[in-house]
Amino acid sequence: MKKPNVAALLLLLALAMFGLWAVADELQDANALFKQGNQAQALDKVNSYLASHPKDAKARFLQGLIYTEQNKTAEAIKVFTSLTEDYPELPEPYNNLAVLYAAQGQYDKARNALETAIRTHPSYATAHENLGDIYAKLATQAYDKALQFDKTNTTAQTKLELIKELFSSSPRAAKVTAKTDTAKTDTVAAVTPSTPEPQKVKTDNAAKENQPVATAAAGDDTQDVLKTVNDWAKAWSKGDVAAYLAFYAQDFKTPNGESREAWEKSRKERISKSMSIQVTVIDPKVTLSDATHAKAGFKQDYRSNTLKSTTAKNLLLVKSGDKWLIQREQAGR
Amino acid sequence: MMHKLAYGAALGLTLGLAGSASSMNDQALRAAVAYAPPQEPEALLVNSLLEISRNRLDMAMVEIDNAIKANPNFRLAHLIKGDLLLAHTRPINTIGDAPNAPHQRIVELREEAKARLQRRSQHPPLDYIPKYLLQMHPGQHYAIVVDISLSTLYLYQNLNGEPRYVTDYYISSGKNGSEKLKEGDQRTPLGVYFVTATLPKSQLSDFYGAGAYPISYPNEWDRQHGRDGHGIWLHGTPSNTYSRPPRSSNGCVVLTNQDLTTLGKTLQIGLTPVIISEHVEWMSPDNWRAQRNALVSQIENWRRDWENRDTDAYLRHYAKNFNANGHTLSQWAKQKHRVNAAKTWIKVDVSNVSMFLYPGYENLAVVNFDQDYSSSNLSTQMKKRQYWIKENNHWKIVYEDAA
Numbered sequence: 188m189k190k191p192n193v194a195a196l197l198l199l200l201a202l203a204m205f206g207l208w209a210v211a212d213e214l215q216d217a218n219a220l221f222k223q224g225n226q227a228q229a230l231d232k233v234n235s236y237l238a239s240h241p242k243d244a245k246a247r248f249l250q251g252l253i254y255t256e257q258n259k260t261a262e263a264i265k266v267f268t269s270l271t272e273d274y275p276e277l278p279e280p281y282n283n284l285a286v287l288y289a290a291q292g293q294y295d296k297a298r299n300a301l302e303t304a305i306r307t308h309p310s311y312a313t314a315h316e317n318l319g320d321i322y323a324k325l326a327t328q329a330y331d332k333a334l335q336f337d338k339t340n341t342t343a344q345t346k347l348e349l350i351k352e353l354f355s356s357s358p359r360a361a362k363v364t365a366k367t368d369t370a371k372t373d374t375v376a377a378v379t380p381s382t383p384e385p386q387k388v389k390t391d392n393a394a395k396e397n398q399p400v401a402t403a404a405a406g407d408d409t410q411d412v413l414k415t416v417n418d419w420a421k422a423w424s425k426g427d428v429a430a431y432l433a434f435y436a437q438d439f440k441t442p443n444g445e446s447r448e449a450w451e452k453s454r455k456e457r458i459s460k461s462m463s464i465q466v467t468v469i470d471p472k473v474t475l476s477d478a479t480h481a482k483a484g485f486k487q488d489y490r491s492n493t494l495k496s497t498t499a500k501n502l503l504l505v506k507s508g509d510k511w512l513i514q515r516e517q518a519g520r
Numbered sequence: 521m522m523h524k525l526a527y528g529a530a531l532g533l534t535l536g537l538a539g540s541a542s543s544m545n546d547q548a549l550r551a552a553v554a555y556a557p558p559q560e561p562e563a564l565l566v567n568s569l570l571e572i573s574r575n576r577l578d579m580a581m582v583e584i585d586n587a588i589k590a591n592p593n594f595r596l597a598h599l600i601k602g603d604l605l606l607a608h609t610r611p612i613n614t615i616g617d618a619p620n621a622p623h624q625r626i627v628e629l630r631e632e633a634k635a636r637l638q639r640r641s642q643h644p645p646l647d648y649i650p651k652y653l654l655q656m657h658p659g660q661h662y663a664i665v666v667d668i669s670l671s672t673l674y675l676y677q678n679l680n681g682e683p684r685y686v687t688d689y690y691i692s693s694g695k696n697g698s699e700k701l702k703e704g705d706q707r708t709p710l711g712v713y714f715v716t717a718t719l720p721k722s723q724l725s726d727f728y729g730a731g732a733y734p735i736s737y738p739n740e741w742d743r744q745h746g747r748d749g750h751g752i753w754l755h756g757t758p759s760n761t762y763s764r765p766p767r768s769s770n771g772c773v774v775l776t777n778q779d780l781t782t783l784g785k786t787l788q789i790g791l792t793p794v795i796i797s798e799h800v801e802w803m804s805p806d807n808w809r810a811q812r813n814a815l816v817s818q819i820e821n822w823r824r825d826w827e828n829r830d831t832d833a834y835l836r837h838y839a840k841n842f843n844a845n846g847h848t849l850s851q852w853a854k855q856k857h858r859v860n861a862a863k864t865w866i867k868v869d870v871s872n873v874s875m876f877l878y879p880g881y882e883n884l885a886v887v888n889f890d891q892d893y894s895s896s897n898l899s900t901q902m903k904k905r906q907y908w909i910k911e912n913n914h915w916k917i918v919y920e921d922a923a
Binding site: 318319322323325326327328329330332333334335 | 595596598599601602603605606608609616618621622625626629
């Protein structure tokens, strides 16, 4: 463990004065042990903590995670189920229940759990992604029944993202997917993590799938598109709402089909609310589908005071006069 | 968020083929639903398609789940469910947008979707009568009429001499269409047939499902016209299959097991007519009555002329190309002149008359009756079958024999 600095020592003293020191420490230790992969000891700690705090949601959540890691699926399901009963408003236990059900092949139950998570938190990105995978899996099963495929058909089992922190759903725009890179979240202080750590980081196909068109004429356009994308990220980073919105075409397809006006309003609110935003475009790949249409795929690294995420993003752009404007914005893999 | 299911083109084609509206509209679908018994798998499936056409995909999912609950082997319902689920992740452009699916199976299921919608949306007025059912005799409780083009079997009940619509079922017919001609041509015959036997499930392989009812193909008309083959049955589906594609049998008429079992209760061996047509033609009740009376009076004239021993008048009821068991009209005439001359009196009673128009012909009728014949030197009772055909706008007998 890191050597505590003075400020931290003062904080610890304050906690000790309120008599919370020992117990808080126990849960933190359990968390740390869990992250180090020491499940047995983590479980001891969390159980001892739960003996005095049987209702504590964070501790029970951690207990569920430990059981999951230990492949004690039945116990894990029991813990997360009781959390959904006591805290029906929390989406994380539903998500993790869904992960466990899916691992057992109980896709209908997984779907119900995820749909419940999304009902309480419509913008919950991990649950959305997991649900998308579940729908695809259920569709495959339905098609198999329709087409009389053999049950032994060995399709890869759907692997969903387990959420490892409670209260991880920071407020954010529905389409900004908070799928973070495990390597990066390690640098975030373990005391107050604010983003989910996916168990599995999906491979990024978008980055590989299309090579830029390499003709001379297209080269200029490709450069223009790249510049547009970078300028767009800059305007966003500066919190310059007017400049940011000017990058979107008149016929921009709003992410949830809302009106342009409603979308602009919500963007304005989000961008002006964050005290600091840093958006970086990583590994951009530009594909021109014709003279006036282009796709820019890249990793979007987003950091604000409340959220830090790396997502794959695709922008579909249309050329209007000599400017490229965003027609669609897709977050995803 | 859900993507739209673009089923319009696939379903619109249905009505386009039938020469009706160019696309499946809401009104046609509403009409389709009105005729479907509410909890039948097909009705639930059609409801689901209706909701899809209105882009109410959540309701569509509820209906398709109910259809699957009603019959878990309803493959088409599973296909639509797959589409509805996948629509959560990407737009669906046609029925059965499954990745890497075997093309032929998808095509067959699409055909079934079209057929089920089409037969629901093209239901005739309920008081109209298939023109073939001119007269059922009092002992015939039910009649079956099959429309190959609509993949539909209609069941009619004999209600005091009038055919009354009972229900209809989705059916599958021959892979290669109708107008069976030769053994093994995988076509379904068109004609007037009767149920000849019942084959219980226990005597059959699982392929035939709940049971089978052979019909009388080839009949005397088929044989005269060189049509052969055998083993045309009404039968069910394998235990793991709810329904088969519209064109999938070797010539048999295939129903779902549930429908076959229900239908089986109405069938009378040797009595129940099974009339198979490519396109069923319908008549208003008034038109039906007029047609029936016209043929009834011709049969009565024939009986009276025979009874009166007016052999010339009697023979005028026979068509030029009359043929009975290889006897030509002149041979028949010669024999009738000889026989009738030897009698001092004849009495002919005709009862239990049934009359069925023959599909695929403008004016050909199969007439069956009980004939009670007595004369000064001979009396017989027999079941008789005649084929009547219109020659110069007059009904004439073209075939006659014991039935």
